[in-house]
Amino acid sequence: MLYISYSVYGCVSDYVLVWEIKSRRKRRYAAMLSVLLWDVTGELCLLSCPCLQEETSSAKKTIHYLKLSAPWDVLVYYAEELCLRAPLQAQPHPDFNTSARVLQKLWVPNVMADFVPNRPVDYYTCAFRKSKMEKFLGSEDHQNYFSITQRHRIVYEILARTVYGKRKHAEVGAARLLNEGAFKAAFPLHEGPFELPDYEISPDQLNKRQILYHYWARWSKWYKYQPLDHIREYFGEKIALYFAWLGFYTAWLLPAAIVGTFVFVSGIMTMGSNTPAKEICESGGHYLMCPLCETCKPWNMSDICPMAQVGYLFDHPGTVFFSVFMSFWAVTFLEYWKQLSPESLDLISQNIQIYQTFQKTWPHSHSYSFRLLFTEMHRTQTQYEDAFTFKVFIFQFVNFYSSPFYVAFFKGRFVGYPGHYGTLFGMRNEDCGPGGCLIELAEQLFIIMIGKQLINNVQEFVIPKVKAWRQKKALASVKKAQGGLEPQRWEQDYELVACEGLFDEYLEIVLQFGFITIFVAAFPLAPLFALLNNWAEVRLDAHKFVCEYRRPVAERAQNIGVWFIILEALSHVSVIVNAFLIAFTSDFLPRLLYRYKFNSDLHGYVNFTLAYAPPSYNYSSHGMYKAFRDENGSYTLVYWELLAVRLGFIIAFEHVVFSVLRVIDWMVPDVPESLELKVKRERYLAKQALADNQEALLVSGSWRAAQVSAHSGVHTLHSRLYEA
Structure with missing residues (x-):
């Protein structure tokens, strides 16, 4: 087996490309893959630190793992290009959701509530701008400013846009290389194992994947609220x-x-008060019915007594x-x-x-x-x-x-x-x-x-x-x-x-x-x-x-x-x-019409729904069938x-x-009033952060800031989704 790893010193791998080559075809593909990988990953590698490479080999199969990590300059450029959201101000989480508040008012214990550690912080956000970097929270920490999922998205976009052949032939992106079999897989890495360790560990020390497994994916959590904040942070x-x-x-x-x-x-x-079913069950041989198919024989209405009783459950x-x-x-x-x-x-x-x-x-x-x-x-x-x-x-x-x-x-x-x-x-x-x-x-x-x-x-x-x-x-x-x-x-x-x-x-x-x-x-x-x-x-x-x-x-x-x-x-x-x-x-309307026009207790309803076969009918002129027709078929x-x-x-x-x-x-309004106020506040903060003339903005927007600040504790949209 051949293992090749390209990564940035001190950086976490954002994406992995995998391809397999059988050893007897190794030389034939070596030159092609070197050019191909340079084209597909060139933007990342050229702007990265020196690469780390390790190799091992076996006789049957060669598997290559290419670990990619985007440097800070690339992340900043594509964050603005892709309009990623940048944090402006933290906002509080609601203490309860709707069902929890209802149960609390009724003095009913809420068995659906579950404490999930390391709940992600929610922020007011706006579109990222490189020129306004200092306005965003945490911008001085280049290592952790962009979330793991944002880094994954940026690397994915780079791979998706890279031209590796002729553009007029649509030879663009790692996706096509996957479809054509050049790569076996392309994926971001999970953040550690999902299994809990054998030794005792504090819930706060669990990784994100372990938290999702322990507090969400296990069958014992079927009646608990879903940790949507954690799901959003990990999967998007x-x-x-x-x-x-x-x-x-x-x-x-x-x-x-x-x-x-x-x-x-x-x-x-x-069911016992169903008069038509009683009439069918007690009819004996009174209602001789016409055959239901060419090879069938006449039958008695009383033969379907069980079906008539069960049919009442659905009618x-x-x-x-x-x-x-x-x-x-x-x-x-x-x-x-x-x-x-x-x-x-x-x-x-x-x-x-x-x-x-x-x-x-x-x-x-x-x-x-x-x-x-x-x-x-x-x-x-x-x-x-x-x-x-x-x-x-x-x-x-x-x-x-x-x-x-x-x-x-x-x-x-x-x-x-x-x-x-x-x-x-x-x-x-x-x-x-x-x-x-x-x-x-x-x-x-x-x-x-x-x-x-x-x-x-x-x-x-x-x-x-x-x-x-x-x-x-x-x-x-x-x-x-x-x-x-x-x-x-x-x-x-x-x-x-x-x-x-x-x-x-x-x-x-x-x-x-x-x-x-x-x-x-x-x-x-x-x-x-x-x-x-x-x-x-x-x-x-x-x-x-x-x-x-x-x-x-x-x-x-x-x-x-x-x-x-x-x-x-x-x-x-x-x-x-x-x-x-x-x-x-x-039979709801036929029964309703019969009650109104003939008999309110439905006695005789079965006979009301039947008609006699025409005298010229071969089997029996006394045979009956379900229809509202006369003896001539009209x-x-x-x-x-x-x-x-x-x-x-x-x-x-x-x-x-x-x-x-x-x-x-x-x-029912499409947008709740609390959400409208929250959106207005987010837009105000975005204008305040991105405006070039801060003093003019503060003067013109002071009344609006005073209005929306009173509602700074209202629920966000994401917290409303958490109620589900």
Whole structure:
């Protein structure tokens, strides 16, 4: 094994490049790699101190580790180029979050609170300026002024912009070299091991990775608040926002799960009072039903007694109430998330990054979306990611939701009637089962919310471990050649799995959000199973990022991006779908019409929903089927009355729900007043620090400083995210 290390004396390595060469091809690649590395790392090496190089070798494989560290001048230049945030003034952390204050007022012990050591200091910040360096806190300490994640970001940008060949051939950046296999890996280093030492140690002496593991990633912390400040400091805003959103969404699932469970239990308790089910069970051979398929035989209505009783659990007045409740829940959840997220105000100045293809950060299963995107030529990375996300979600939406939509709205709608059945390509159209389409939809949702989510969690737990095992096995011969020496930090990190990003994590939860809102009228227990899944999901994702993934480059973000737009679209679609589901798939409106027009206790309702087969029907002229038709197969007056009721219900349902949602949108401000004051203070401090004429600024801004200083203790946006 050949090990090469380039680092700055007295500096911490900011980034590691890894490539492998088999010994028999060593001479062929030596010259090419020397030129390539000079091109890719030239800016760093030329401005760095002399390099440190060590070499060892073996017969089978050569692994090169190139440790990079940016000097002060490079850091300062790119900090201004990338508009990194510089600290102006420390601000206090809030003592409690919202739930803690509520529990304190109720005199309830807060078991969710947990003391996490070494909480990062929060600052008022502004865009970095080299000419105003003396205005920023800690600028005299060149060694520690820039955070570790900022140094990672700067080195990553240098590597991403470096031209190593011909620019017209897009031979730019280490990302392409990774895609082409020239480099095996490129990653920043973790800050030490995540395992706690065998000896007793003070919590304040734990490294950042150990703190995240001990106070966040362990399964025993499933009910504790997430340490979002520490996550943000170690992984950056983008990953911290994902976990903040996931935690916030999971917390909001709790009331939805409680109400859904109550609705389901109330259905069990009132099952005995279900008159139509009693009539079906006691009918015996009174209702002889027509065959459901060409090769089926006639059957008695009493045969589906168990299905009729179970079907009531998913089709009773409580499910209608729950669908309305979930429509309000979905939009209110998004409104409050929008208030808590930094979407409305630019607290994190984002420079627009020119688009660079980095295909390894996206799942290979979405290659069809890449082919579509290559023809669009998006200019910025944000535009590219949003377009990619939208296209993949459309594909996945059709893939996951097509079957439930078919069962809910199309299956059994075009069957026809005995003697005149509808056909497609010469085959009779599929009809719903004896228990109806709604119970089939509930069965599908049960399988998705339990079976599929359980399989996904098992995969998330097993697959990273299998990949890590394969990586360690591939490096076993190299470790053996070291003669039992303790592996270095970069060697340990190379044995980990490459970080796969957040795309699949967001996609999984957003699809789940669709299932618990769009089809919730058919399965009230969906929020409960989503809540249980997400409790496990938070720990699985935390464990992957802390223990099993190489450290990703910290990325800045203002919000969850295009996913919020998709969530808003799903919440509006759920209102429409639930209205149609209640109107056309459930028996709520037919029962309501029968109560109003014929019998309030629903006696005779089963016979009301059945029609006799036409006399010309081959099997039996006395056979019955579920429809509002006369003996000739024509629709009865009741059918048209019921159709009018259904359409009226849809219009009323949508107008009432959307009107209330607009009121909620108006009542809940997108930006809290405390946050507006905090932003004004930050902008004032930024102007004060960056202005050339300080005296004129202080005179013109004295009244504003007096106004905002009274509110200097209000919560910051980041502390509001901590409430999730």
